[in-house]
Amino acid sequence: MTDRSVSYADAVAAVARAEGNLDAVSDELFRVARALEGSDELRMTLSDRQVPAARRQQIVEDLLGGQALETTTAVVSMIVAAGRSSDLIGIAREAVEINARDRGRSVAEVRSAVALTGDQAERLSAALSAATGHQVDVKVVVDPSIMGGVVATIGDEVIDGSVRHRLSQLRDTF
């Protein structure tokens, strides 16, 4: 995480606070970051300086318009126009962290092969809070590559209970 990404995240958080929707904006930024991670073409297009800034902003408008808050669309468009699309994932992660800190909580990025039910998400949040000793917000990412189970990342700590990890351990054992 670069200082510039932190500065951008602070700015985004300040705008969202001013608009009174930091929680929703941070959540939508998290989703946007996940979308960028899952699409190389989209990430490269938004990072390509050969593409005019207006065209890149238009792509953002087309993707988020009507599906996300105007604040979210505006800050993403601003970051893309500033040529910081490659930092967008880090900025989003830092914005989520800022939102959690504002509420005295931590953020756990949880990857699961299937979408978690609301009950599962709450129980997992409670379990992670109990394990770490402080309140944890769960941000779920559906990742079929882990085959099954859950991988939770809280800061630098990773709790890997995926089937892929178990198979890897089994392969190493052999």
Next chain:
Amino acid sequence: MSRRLWAAAAVIAAVVALSASAASAAETVGSCILDEIAAAKFEGIEGEGFTAAKNLKTLAAAGDEHAEELKVALGDDLEGCFDAPNPIIPEIKEIVWGGLAFVVLLALMYWKLFPVVRNLMEQRTQRIQDAIDDADRQRSEAAEVKANYEAELADAKAEAARIVDEAREQAGAVRADLQARAEADIAEMRERAAADVEASKRQAIADLQSEVSDIALGAAEAVLGRSLEDPEMQRQLVDDYIASVGAGQD
């Protein structure tokens, strides 16, 4: 040298003196014959006198017809002239004349001949001495050359022996070095071969284990994949994870 010269001179003088004695003896026989002829009285032969010369002339004039008378007249007188003198002790006058001749001859030889002979002998002696000295010098030089040659030959032999010994030592060292290298190479090759065999064995075992694990994991994944398609199985996995995190296990 001088004694030899004197001995030679004495021998020469003695020979001359003996020759003079012989000559003196011959003169005595002739004188005896003439005296007998002069004293002879030829009967029946007319002559002018009875001196030796007259008698000889008379005899020459008488011819062969008086030979018999002449023989009778001389009778045995002439036989006496041929009686031999004492072969050991010459007569006194012969000794005197011989001695005088000896002395004169010796003086002449001492005055004229001896210096010449002495010079010749000294020159010859000097030549001989020079030849001897030269021969000695050449012999010394030859001995020196021989000694040098022998020394050089000995040095050459010693050098040759040293070279041979050195070559033998070098050959031994090279042989030992080659043998050591060969043994080291053989040992290294054996170690390498053993290591290769061991590595191959380990690799084969690892490959086999990997193959077996791949097969086993593949089979497990296939079975697991079919199981994971079941939503209930996925839900159970998530619940198990939540339960393990809540229990303080990962």
